[in-house]
Amino acid sequence: MSESAGHIMIQYVGEAAIVETLNTRLSDEMTIQAWSDEISAAIDKLQSQKRVILSFRNVKFMSSSALRALISFKQKTDKKKIALFLCNINPTNMEIFKITKLDTIFRITPTEVEAQRAIVGSKY
Amino acid sequence: MTHDVNSTRVWKLHASLPSVSGLGESRVDAVVEELNARGWSENDQFAARLALTEALENAVEHGNNRVPEKNIELTVVINDSRLFASVSDEGSGFRAEETPDPTLAENIEQISGRGIFLIRNFMTNVWYNEAGNTIYMEKIPSH
Numbered sequence: 609m610s611e612s613a614g615h616i617m618i619q620y621v622g623e624a625a626i627v628e629t630l631n632t633r634l635s636d637e638m639t640i641q642a643w644s645d646e647i648s649a650a651i652d653k654l655q656s657q658k659r660v661i662l663s664f665r666n667v668k669f670m671s672s673s674a675l676r677a678l679i680s681f682k683q684k685t686d687k688k689k690i691a692l693f694l695c696n697i698n699p700t701n702m703e704i705f706k707i708t709k710l711d712t713i714f715r716i717t718p719t720e721v722e723a724q725r726a727i728v729g730s731k732y
Numbered sequence: 733m734t735h736d737v738n739s740t741r742v743w744k745l746h747a748s749l750p751s752v753s754g755l756g757e758s759r760v761d762a763v764v765e766e767l768n769a770r771g772w773s774e775n776d777q778f779a780a781r782l783a784l785t786e787a788l789e790n791a792v793e794h795g796n797n798r799v800p801e802k803n804i805e806l807t808v809v810i811n812d813s814r815l816f817a818s819v820s821d822e823g824s825g826f827r828a829e830e831t832p833d834p835t836l837a838e839n840i841e842q843i844s845g846r847g848i849f850l851i852r853n854f855m856t857n858v859w860y861n862e863a864g865n866t867i868y869m870e871k872i873p874s875h
Contacts, residue, residue: 633757676844
């Protein structure tokens with residue numbers, strides 16, 4: 609089953625919701641607010657013990673404003689005991705995660721395949 | 733806005749922008765397009781895009797408190813050896829050295845506070861005017 613909104617497409621695979629961001633850029637406030645609202649709404653719909661995989665295959669550029677939203681998703685999913693994974697982050701965007709050390713607090717996998725595998729056995 | 737290509741060697745851009753998020757994007761695109769034409773690597777183009785975007789967004793949000801009537805001045809000069817950029821706002825300024833390190837354990841999950849840190853890490857040199865409401869950035873490409 610899949611759903612789409614203006615900025616994301618959600619595919620449900622087993623217990624995981626794979627959320628593909630459709631934007632190529634996540635940098636201006638208006639876009640990030642709309643994108644963030646859609647992801648937050650999707651997280652709100654999920655029950656405890658579900659897993660969310662955020663895929664950034666299409667995203668060529670993200671700024672620190674996108675990182676802010678990601679941290680709020682982490683806080684939200686931690687509270688609901690939902691496992692959050694990030695994947696398909698391109699090498700240049702990945703540098704942002706490494707430099708800010710956010711790669712140490714997010715579970716980041718190369719693709720959604722590894723994220724789904726990593727899900728097995730993860731508590732939440 | 734004025735957008736002049738003075739010669740094949742030096743490229744200049746100056747823009748006065750209202751304090752609205754994202755309004756500088758087309759100017760940043762023009763800068764990156766010029767860097768691409770000059771053969772800058774993808775990483776260096778990304779660094780310039782990130783630093784300019786962060787500086788502009790900081791000026792909108794923290795400098796001019798999102799008051800659209802307040803202007804942001806963007807200047808970019810590219811020559812054969814480097815990119816120089818400045819972003820000024822109408823705010824009272826801040827002291828960059830007092831911004832906390834977002835990579836410390838106590839700050840790592842803070843929602844904000846990474847823009848300046850990213851600019852410092854992706855540009856070669858970064859400095860400010862005395863008032864703290866103009867940031868100057870220089871990028872020397874790695875190739």
